[in-house]
Amino acid sequence: MRITISLVGVVIFIFFLAAIPFSLTISNGDLALSIQSIYDLIQQYIGGLFNGESFTYQEGKDRILNIFTDLPSYFFTSFTYLLIAGFLSVCIGMLVSAWHSKSKKEWLKDIIGFFGTIPDFIFVLFLQLSVVFVYQTTGLKIAKIASRSTDENALLLPLITLTIVPTIYLIRTLSEKTYDVLTEDYILTAKAKGLRKGYVFIHHVVRNVLPFLKADIHKVLAIMMSNLFIVEYLFNIRGITANLFDGTLYQYNLVVNTLFSLLLLYLLLYWCIRLLIFILERVFAHD
Amino acid sequence: MTNWRLWFGMISTGLILLIAIFGTALAPYEKDFMEPSGYYYNSDDDFGFYSSPYPPSKEHLLGTDEWGYDILTLLLYGAKYTIFVGIGVSLLRIIIGGSLGMWFGLSGQVEKKSSSIFSLLGSIPAFLIVYFLLIGITINSALSTMELVILQSFLMILVGFPGVYSAVYSKTGELKKELYITATKALGAGKFRIMWKHILPHLKGTLLVMFVKEIILVLTLIGQLGIFNLFLGGTILRLGGPPVYISISRDWAGLIGQWRSFVYDYQWILYFPLLAFIILLFSFYMLSRGIELKQKSTLQKYPHI
Numbered sequence: 193m194r195i196t197i198s199l200v201g202v203v204i205f206i207f208f209l210a211a212i213p214f215s216l217t218i219s220n221g222d223l224a225l226s227i228q229s230i231y232d233l234i235q236q237y238i239g240g241l242f243n244g245e246s247f248t249y250q251e252g253k254d255r256i257l258n259i260f261t262d263l264p265s266y267f268f269t270s271f272t273y274l275l276i277a278g279f280l281s282v283c284i285g286m287l288v289s290a291w292h293s294k295s296k297k298e299w300l301k302d303i304i305g306f307f308g309t310i311p312d313f314i315f316v317l318f319l320q321l322s323v324v325f326v327y328q329t330t331g332l333k334i335a336k337i338a339s340r341s342t343d344e345n346a347l348l349l350p351l352i353t354l355t356i357v358p359t360i361y362l363i364r365t366l367s368e369k370t371y372d373v374l375t376e377d378y379i380l381t382a383k384a385k386g387l388r389k390g391y392v393f394i395h396h397v398v399r400n401v402l403p404f405l406k407a408d409i410h411k412v413l414a415i416m417m418s419n420l421f422i423v424e425y426l427f428n429i430r431g432i433t434a435n436l437f438d439g440t441l442y443q444y445n446l447v448v449n450t451l452f453s454l455l456l457l458y459l460l461l462y463w464c465i466r467l468l469i470f471i472l473e474r475v476f477a478h479d
Numbered sequence: 480m481t482n483w484r485l486w487f488g489m490i491s492t493g494l495i496l497l498i499a500i501f502g503t504a505l506a507p508y509e510k511d512f513m514e515p516s517g518y519y520y521n522s523d524d525d526f527g528f529y530s531s532p533y534p535p536s537k538e539h540l541l542g543t544d545e546w547g548y549d550i551l552t553l554l555l556y557g558a559k560y561t562i563f564v565g566i567g568v569s570l571l572r573i574i575i576g577g578s579l580g581m582w583f584g585l586s587g588q589v590e591k592k593s594s595s596i597f598s599l600l601g602s603i604p605a606f607l608i609v610y611f612l613l614i615g616i617t618i619n620s621a622l623s624t625m626e627l628v629i630l631q632s633f634l635m636i637l638v639g640f641p642g643v644y645s646a647v648y649s650k651t652g653e654l655k656k657e658l659y660i661t662a663t664k665a666l667g668a669g670k671f672r673i674m675w676k677h678i679l680p681h682l683k684g685t686l687l688v689m690f691v692k693e694i695i696l697v698l699t700l701i702g703q704l705g706i707f708n709l710f711l712g713g714t715i716l717r718l719g720g721p722p723v724y725i726s727i728s729r730d731w732a733g734l735i736g737q738w739r740s741f742v743y744d745y746q747w748i749l750y751f752p753l754l755a756f757i758i759l760l761f762s763f764y765m766l767s768r769g770i771e772l773k774q775k776s777t778l779q780k781y782p783h784i
Contacts, residue, residue, distance in 0.1 A: 199599065201599075202599045202600060202602075202603075205600070205603075206603070210611065212611050213615040214615070216612065216615050217615065218616055293782075294782060298772070302484070302768060306761065309695050309760055310760065311698075311699040311702050311760075312703075313702055313735075313739075314757060317735070317739060318753065321746055321749065321750065321753075324742055325746075371782060376783075379782075380783040383783055410601050411601070413601055413602075414601030414604065417601060418606060418607075418703070422703060425707070426739070436607075437707060451603065454602050455599070455602045455603075458599070458601065458602030459602075
């Protein structure tokens with residue numbers, strides 16, 4: 193029930209958001225929001241749902257294309273990138289935070305924390321600059337710094353960027369939680385019983401940290417979605433987000449459909465990561 | 480042990496504030512100065528031409544951009560926009576979100592499960608919302624630079640303060656359970672007095688750290704918008720040939736955005752604004768770490784294994 197209400201809420205929000213660039217105008221130095229044009233756009237879209245017009249978009253001057261022929265492949269590209277990055281960051285995050293939680297070295301926390309504050313676009317630009325620098329000094333081509341066509345997308349650098357930002361977020365939050373778990377009394381009991389350190393970690397610490405990870409998925413996904421825009425834009429990857437910024441023509445249909453597919457992407461990823469955590473629970477927290 | 484992070488953070492943030500205030504006076508060139516291109520002829524063997532972009536040299540410490548503008552000058556002119564908007568927006572976010580959070584945290588029911596509408600909104604990042612609101616009015620805008628900066632700041636406050644609100648709300652909800660709050664209530668203290676005399680002193684440290692972290696978030700948001708050509712203070716779009724986007728206010732994120740394609744050649748044009756932006760983030764980060772460590776040393780638990 194709750195999920196239905198929130199889905200409806202987000203759908204309405206998307207309709208409004210996509211209409212704003214058309215209806216927010218400056219006339220005689222004053223900002224004006226025209227409710228009428230928002231209403232017209234939404235009505236037009238809903239009317240177009242029945243005759244299929246809402247599922248077409250214009251490319252160039254006069255080519256009208258159907259969304260269902262192109263969008264799925266873009267969707268799949270974005271989904272693959274995010275899925276790999278999501279799985280990697282959950283696994284790396286869990287592993288590193290177990291080790292990092294007990295580290296007394298404040299300078300290490302400084303470095304990890306600072307990496308966490310660097311915005312994604314700076315990562316991307318620095319990765320690109322350094323690959324070019326290495327190439328110009330040594331002649332080594334380490335990685336592609338941008339995609340040239342949809343057939344050969346840049347892989348390594350986008351994945352690094354997409355992985356590193358959520359991973360650092362996870363390391364920071366999970367290591368805090370791990371630290372809290374380690375101060376609990378049941379850990380002291382386990383230690384008093386003479387259980388080995390590794391055993392305590394696998395059977396008591398990990399299973400008590402997993403619920404926090406589950407609660408944090410939405411935050412991690414939000415970080416990853418906002419990274420996706422920057423990464424696809426700066427690495428020139430033809431993914432789902434490119435529809436929003438491509439071309440000079442702002443098309444209401446296209447934008448609404450893209451935002452809907454972003455929502456779908458989000459939900460799909462959410463369930464995939466839930467599945468991963470479910471598997472982790474089977475491994476670590478089975479009774 | 481002295482808290483060198485705090486000192487480092489305070490000193491570097493102070494320097495950055497000085498740059499923001501006096502940047503215009505310190506700039507080595509006028510804002511509109513362009514290093515001219517031209518040719519030289521000394522003898523039959525020694526001739527040629529010189530044209531911008533000029534690499535870093537004694538005349539232009541950080542080099543010039545593709546039209547011959549001195550990069551150091553542009554950075555010094557733009558600093559005030561980036562820094563003051565960053566600080567101002569996050570201060571207002573903290574004040575609005577914090578006071579609302581404390582007020583409703585005191586009156587609201589504790590531990591209401593957060594509705595998932597906000598989590599589903601995670602599929603639409605904050606910068607995208609601001610992007611849609613600004614795309615029609617920022618590029619070749621009819622508004623003046625100052626009006627646009629105020630409008631953009633307002634939008635950034637709007638998308639950011641709910642985060643502060645919910646954090647303060649939950650913290651207040653926890654504090655509310657303490658016995659001394661019940662005692663003050665029994666003594667007849669009003670809601671405002673509890674907020675001012677009991678909740679705020681407790682949250683002061685948290686709010687301070689949150690404020691510095693919020694500055695970093697705002698700077699990130701400005702930067703992300705800059706990547707998509709929506710610059711603080713307005714964008715000039717020149718068409719006719721490949722489209723060229725130019726930042727009017729020369730704010731740092733805007734400079735990064737407008738020069739982001741200088742990856743293959745003339746890298747200094749992109750490199751120095753990036754470096755300036757990172758130094759800015761780094762000093763605020765060090766400040767937040769310093770404050771955090773100072774608070775942490777008083778309330779610490781130790782692990783058993």
